[in-house]
Amino acid sequence: MAQNSRPKPEFPAWPQFGEEERTGLVRALEQGQWWRIGGSEVDTFEQEFGAYHGTPHALAVTNGTHALELALQVLGVGPGTEVIVPAFTFISSSQAAQRLGAVAVPVDIDPDTLNIDPASAANAITPRTAAIMPVHMAGQMCDMDALGKLSADSGVPLIQDAAHAHGAEWNGRKVGELGSVAAFSFQNGKLMTAGEGGLVTFVDAGQREEAFLRHSCGRPSTDRYYFHKTSGSNFRMNEFSASVLRAQLGRLAGQIDIRERNWPLLSGLLAGIDGVQPQTVDSRATRNPHYMAMFRVPGLAAERRNRLVDALIERGLPAFAAFRAIYRSDGFWETGAPRESVESIAARCPHTEAVHEDTVWLHHRTLLGTEEHMHQIAGIVSETLATL
Template identity: 45%
Template sequence: MSGNGLAMFGGPRAVPKDRVTKDRVGWPVITDAERQAVVGVLDSGQFTSNNPGAGQVQLLEREWAALVGTAHCAAVSNGTTALELALTAAGVEPGTEILVPALSFIASAVAPVHRLVVPVFVDIDPVTYTMDPRAAAAAITPRTSAILAVHLHGLPCDMAELRELADRHGLLLIEDAAQAHAAEYRGRRTGALGDVAAFSLNVVKNLPTCGEGGLVTTDDPDLYARLLRHRQFGEDLEGRGKRDYISHELAGNAKLSAVQAAFTRCQLGRLEEYHQARDRNVRALLDRLGALPGLRVPHCPDDRTHAWHILRFRFRAEGMGIEGATPGAVRAAVERVMRAEGVPLQQYQPVPLPQQKALVSREGFGGYPWRLRPGDYGPGEEHPNTLAVIEDSLTLQRWHLNPAAGPVLQDCAAAFEKVWAHLDQVAALARAMSPAPSEAVR
């Protein structure tokens, strides 16, 4: 087949390879500012967060706290560590329970486990993909100590409902804002919506460093002081001109380097500009895709903004006019066809968190932290919305982060429209694939 036929059957790619260039879709965008900042740190000889005064780490902390709208920020080694230290500094006790959404990256569950806190998994809202407050309310027990609100894909959770729930039961409300830099909920930034918040600075995040890093924000001065001790072997360095090497708490080493901080400060200077460009580019894409039958595009409620870290698309067989194929087969068929057209759709989190092998087997922890609390706990509870979303959706990642990605995203829109003009062939492919549900729901 030629002409306007599907690429996997001989037609031309909708997204030509020569259009997908580093200057359009590469991430992060690195300029001379980053290069000069890194060299400046190397020339200064001040490499760690131990440097007093206005070192690069301290400057990043102040600038991020000011942007978020919190009193304090502590920079740490990575986003998972940021979650762990937030739990520790907030005093969450080993053996207690924390509510975690069933759809998230494994770090949302592993961070509590590393602190011997039991993750209890809660279903998501099928439209926002964030924790369903009603499911959270039903999961609270006398052992619950905290709620982990994951702003998945860059969309803030329903924080008013979760805040009311946390206050009613005396629970800590923690934000996992690893994917939601600069997003807002009812006029307030993520990172200032709970009791404490954790961000990732991983190189693929909306606010990246040149590798790994994390930030923790809070308004609580005592919690902040504990954060600083726990990133530095339990030592108290605040206000000291000389390190005394006395550890006041059992803690490890979780510092961010000055090189990483300097790189991120350059990125932070362009964060708002990139955020606005990304919002325009993504909305222009979604405006076109929203007209296609059976395709559910990402939704952003009116009371919040979206960081657009990941774009998730759901495929409804009935709306697409496809009969005789399972949702998983339709999703797999769309993935094959779209990738042939040059659009790198893929699954993100192929199983719910409670079905992750590590959490089912509990290898590496000898059954802890679950042994610390009475009663039976199994990670295989039903989470129907999470299962359905995983089964019938694919994601687009990273391409749209670059502020110059607009033309490529329009090519992607054309690819979707082309495929939707050949849904009969997509249907045939889906029916030919295994009728059994995918591994994600077995």
């Protein structure tokens, strides 16, 4: 068969939904209270999600960016402080800190796992550092052993950006069991979704109580007289979103099982293509939900990588260019940027400089396909690379 006549693969659709979501929406509708203060869907979702992730202290919010911002505020991040973030991440990781008036300090990543490098994070700590933000890239958890030790030794708390890591585990421990705050996203492409939404898991009840106040304009849930105890904003999740997310949570484990089964096959096939390097899986990450199927083509310049992405899309693969290094986006410099040049940051982030140009990712719905799909993906990637 000629290379461009290969049929386009038909992957499972995303989002996935069914009667469980419909039932939940009707349940939320008929309870007659559509916001969290009078309803029960958000409260119940928090309990269910927290239990699944190993903590009783969960708070649902409007989106993943707000989840990060709220979590950072509870940790004391604000003007005059710094937050260490990986240079290779979606820009919400840095913007959440910057919107609080803090300085975001980008550090380099490991070129294999694509996660924050603990040694680079350690070198960036100053007396102003208020938090370190590991981002579990594509569901592959960061080195939480090294980062946990760094946090304990330095006294700087961790905040896990777990937007890609629903259901992930490190050495058999769930995200909420690792002793640090974590923030999740339920945006439309995420591993479970209500279109938008977010959630924070906390270490203790006191943190969760402060966060509740701040996510509800500083107002306690029992207040009748508009007595606002803290500053804050309206980050409350609505009842309809929570009802959908309860159903989505019920699907999560089975979907992770499928992706965990398919990734070793796809990864091996991709690794067999000359010049292709799949994201490495750390053996200590005992449960990886695989938000993205990521691979590098080291040495590929951004322009050719972008052509590769366009060609893969044309062949039927839901492909995307990797995140741009945060310091190479204009938005990073508008507020809360470090007092150094792009070139200075790039010089100390050589792995990020390479990765953000040579990496491609495929949407996780590809990993919900069949073994035949995995072979189709690898064949299309191989054929397409040969034409660049």
